[in-house]
Amino acid sequence: MDLVNKRYLALAIAVSLGCGFADSMSVAYAEEAAAVMEAADDELMDFDLGSLTVEARRPDWESKLSPGTMNIVRPDDFKGEQKSLPDLLLTVPGVHVREVNGKGQYTTVTMRGSTAAQVGIFIDGVLANLGGDTAVDLSTIPVKNVERIEVYRGYIPSRFGGTFMGGVINIVTKKPETTNVSLELGKSSYGGKRGSMEITAPLGSGSLMVATNYESSDGDFKYKNYAAERYVPVGQKEMEGFEQEVVNFNNKNIDIVTRGLIKIDQSQVDEFKNNNDAWVDYVRASGENSLANAIYENRYEYAQQRVTSAADVENILIEKGYRDKYFAQGFDDSDWLAAANEDWHNNTSWERDQIINDEIKKEVIKDYADASYQKDINEWQTKADPDKSENLAGYKEKIANLKKRIKEAQDATRYRKYNDYEKTSSIIKWQNDNWVVKASYNKTDRHMPDSVWGGSDANAAPYYNNVDLYDTFYYSSKHQKQDDGTLMLQNRHNSGKLEWGWMLDYMHSNKHYKAEHIVISNPLSEWELQNTPLREWSEYKSNKGTAQIDGSYKLNDNNMLDFLINYSKERMTIDGSNMDKVLSEENKNSIVAQIRNKYDQELLNIQLQDSITLDKEGTWIFTPSVRYNQSKIVGYSDGKRFGDGYFKWISPKDSQTNGKTTWQLALKKEFNENLTLRMTGGTYYRLLNMAEIAGDGAGVLPAPSNYNGDGATFPVPEEGKQFDFSIIANNKFLGAENATTLTYYWRDSTNMVQLERAGRDYWCYFNDNKGHSKGVELQSSFKWNKFDLDLQTTYLQTKAFNKHTATGDGSYGEVWPTYQPKWEGNLRVTYRPSEKFSIFTEGHYTGEYFTYYSKATGATLSPYLSGKPVASILVMNSGLKWMPEKNWQLTFGCNDVFNEGPKSKIRSDSAFIGTGYINPEFPIQGRTYYVTARYQF
CATH class of the missing domain: 2.170.130.10 (TonB-dependent receptor, plug domain)
Incomplete structure (x- = not known):
């Protein structure tokens, strides 16, 4: 060797x-x-x-x-x-x-x-x-x-x-x-600003770094709304329908009224239809020739036919004092009405009582007619009068709104709304050969843009997405502030065959959300404001401490053992709107009173890894490892919120502990300095997060274990296994220094969690998904004298399966894997004409992928369209770097040169009315110019 x-x-x-x-x-x-x-x-x-x-x-x-x-x-x-x-x-x-x-x-x-x-x-x-x-x-x-x-x-x-x-x-x-001291300032499109400062200097036995950074953007980029663009002919057709309702308003009322409410000659009906002004006068008049009088005559005739009810007669006799008269003669409730009727038919007083009887009947008929006719008169003098009709006013209001919408839709240009953000970060780090002390702080202050797929006008939303013109959601102008801070202390030692160290870390996170605009004109928003927890504002605070010991021990000349023991504990507390409601008789069956307000999570990781050389030359390397990972999660709710309500399986304190041992292997063979083969495989065990285990107590709950709700059922961690094989080559190719890695990979996953609707107003996590994926990754770089070319490409083939524990029979069916493009790649070319200049161009291609898992079957909807596929997209970036002096660098660039981001399209015939393309739920920023100045002292 x-x-x-x-x-x-x-x-x-x-x-x-x-x-x-x-x-x-x-x-x-x-x-x-x-x-x-x-x-x-x-x-x-x-x-x-x-x-x-x-x-x-x-x-x-x-x-x-x-x-x-x-x-x-x-x-x-x-x-x-x-x-x-x-x-x-x-x-x-x-x-x-x-x-x-x-x-x-x-x-x-x-x-x-x-x-x-x-x-x-x-x-x-x-x-x-x-x-x-x-x-x-x-x-x-x-x-x-x-x-x-x-x-x-x-x-x-x-x-x-x-x-x-x-x-x-x-x-x-x-x-x-x-x-070293460096400063950097940058400006970009859509109100983008950046600035940073970094200082490093010796301090004591080590070195210190202090840095701070700032970034902000208005984010109001322009895009074309495809739904609005398609809306114009649809809106015009809808408006024509309402305009026809206005034109036919009087004649339609004439037909309705004359079909049974009043009796008039056909000649007069025809006259009214030919002269709508005469009809309106007829509706508004109060004399003999009026709609009111015609209705009264109709109702009086009807009353004459209908007044046979003893109850009607009895009521009028009571009002006229006849019951009191007979009570004075010794009668009571059981016999006074019969006595009165008998008197009316007594021959000796027939004439007198018949007159009384007729008068009473007339009064009964009149009162009956008055009661029904007055209701009809009030109704139809409102309905049929153009100045009073709510229906006609509604048609005119819809026409006005449609005209406004059509005018807005004729220009489908939109500017993203509530898309601004401001981010600051700071770090201080001191380090020497054995110690690291680090503190960092990050702050994000941003609005959260609304989805363009919805709004309060659900029927119009699929065609006409107006969320970036004015507020349509019940809760808009959503404002989020997030503060994150960390402290870390690390120390390492070297003692003979043992290298080891310990680390302590503390992490704090505070997320605060508030909806600044609430559309209270919609009745549902007022109900949600009063009854739905965490919708108006919320705050999530997490504190996490981690302790770790890790190191390496030389077992012998060809075995090096790595070990890690890691423990962390996190406490998250929650506060927000409507969380102060207590369980009462009125809302005992409402989830609103049972929201989670605190969580604990403890994680334990014990891991061993051995690196073994298998031959004298050290060209075969075998690396096995074994891991034990455990999680305990506890979800708490204020005990005062609980009682004998419908959701009785939710406990004030729900907990679950999961743990498992997994393994992995790596084998590497180096044939020479130009060629290496590598193969790895192993098993995995993904521990679940807090919401997946304990739910949030509101919209997400643990699943009831049975129909009676005697207890809760929790999902278990996800599991899987993986394998990959790589070829690594380094050589001369096309006159360049070339490094290429080609990897084939395969993964199988089971017990994957899926959030599903389990009841009328709550959802649960179930281990309802499984799937497998395989693919190829290619990474290759070429370096010439003045050119660099870097290429990364991924081919991914994924299959996913789902069962519905809450509603199904437990059998798996194939679904679309969402947000997993089959093809994705990145290409970057850099040209350096001199030491002071470099020019770069890069392109990122993302192939088609699905955004909805359902794979529909049947003649009315294709499985392909039911997945709401996103069209493939290629985004090109380019820029120039110039160093006028040794310490200066100026960068001029443009991201998404051809402005492809805002043109991103989704095709669907499901969930959206009609056919054609729509925008993604959250459109992507497009062409962005920027300039950056960097100076290093």
Whole structure:
């Protein structure tokens, strides 16, 4: 084995495979391992701990020699380009970024067909996922002051506590080294502003870094609303219908009234239809020739036919005092009416009583007629009078609204509303060979844009999306503030064969939400305002403490054992509107009184990993690992809220503990310095978050264990297994230095949780999903003298299956895997004509994917359209970097050069009326110009 290969392989094994404490290894350690190999030509590889520093920088080629599939992204390679964490992750194969609410808003990441919840996000090796979050919001994590972003798929090194079926992203902040001060200012379209300052300097036995960053945007970008564009002919047709109702208003009323309410000659009916003014006068008149008189005559005739009821006669006799007269003669309620009738038919008083009887009958008839006719007169003098008719006024109001909508829709241009944000971050970090002390603070202050798929006018929404013109939701101008702070203390030691360290970390997060505009004109909004918890405002506070011990122990010359013991405890408290309601007789069957107000989560991770060289030359590396991961979650609710209501299975304190042992293996064969093969496989166990276990007590509940609701049933963690195989080649190709990695991967997942409606007004999580994915990842880079070309491509084939525990028979049916494009790729070309200039162009292609899981069957709807597929899109970026002086850099650029983002389309014949394209629920920002000035003192 020649010296070059020995040193190269020693660096690879010592730094990459030395078993997982690579963040704490120095290049000095790797060099010493190389020296050992030079002196031991005929022996198995000898692991040596050597000297160590905390968070030493890894060599660039480690991404090719890691036990599993790994990529490193360095933000400094993109200085001045105003890229966020989601932007940088787009350059990694196998990774899909979903900007759920649009750019700068809530954003998640998936890997190799996983869900967002199955991806672990770490910052300096500390888990950032909070138990109260379904997934980490990448838009709130700054990448300034970050040295590198490590992305792991498949095999996850033991130094990351927990198991993540999708993968792990580790964000490593910069290590302060030399004295340095840098300033950066940036401006971009849509009111975008950026600024940052970073200072590093020696302090005591180590170095100190202090940095602060600011970013903001108005976010009011322009897009075309396809639904509004298609609305014009539909709205015109609808308006014509209402206009016809106005034209036919009088004649329609004439037909209704003359069909039974009044009796008039056909000649007069025809005259009224030919002369509507005469009809209106007839309606409003009060004399003999009037609608009122005609109605009265009709009702009097009807009353004469109907007054045979003893009850009517009895009531009028009582009013006239006859009952009192007979009571005075000794009669009572049982016989006075019979006596009165007998008197009326007595021959001796027949004439007198017959007159009385006729008068009484006349009065009964008149009162009966008056009562019914007055109601009809009031109704029809309102209905048939154009100045009083609510129906006619409604038609005219709809016509006016439709005219307004058609006018607005004729120009389908919209500007995103409530899309602004402001983000600030600060970090202070001191570090020497053995200690790291770090404190950070991030603040996000933003509005949350409304979905363009809905609004209070549900019927019009599919055609006419007006949320960016004025407020249509019950709750709009949603304002969110999020504050995150961390404190970390880390210490590492080297004692003979043992390298170890401990770490303490504290994390605080406070999320506050408030709906600033409430559309109270809609009756439902008032009901929701009074009865729905957390809709007007809410606050979620999380405090999480983590303690960790990890290290490496040299078992023998060819075995290095890594270990990790990690424990964390999190407490989340919740407050918000309508949470102060107590359970009463009136609302005992309402969920509103049983909202969760506190959660606890405890996580325990114990992990072991062994790195073994299998041959004398060290070309075969075998890396097995075993993990035990456990979670205990407790959900609390104020006991005063509970009683004998319908939701009796919800306990004031619900808890569940889950734990399991999983394993993974990695095998690597280095044939020579140009070719390496790598294979990994293992099992995974995704521990659930707080809401999945205990629910929120309101809209999301644990499932009842039986029909009687005697207890709750909780979902169990998701499980899966994975395998991948990689070919890593480094050689000359097309006259360039080329590095290529081709990976085939496969994953199978079971017990995946799905939120489903289980009752009239609540939802539950069930282990109702399963699926498998397979695909290919290609990453290749070419480096010529003045050109660089970087290519990443992913092919993903995913199948998903779902059963409905709440409503189905327990059998699985195939569904669409959502937000998983089959093809995705990134291409970047950089040209350096001189030392002072560089020009770059990049394109990101995202293939078609589905946004709705249902795969409908039948003749009326195709399965393809039922998935609401998003059309493929190619976004091109370009820019210029210029260094007029050594310490200056100016960057001019344009993202989404062809403005493709706002043109993104979804095709659906389901859930939306009609056919054709619609916008995504949250349109994406398009062409953006920016300029950045960076100065380094």
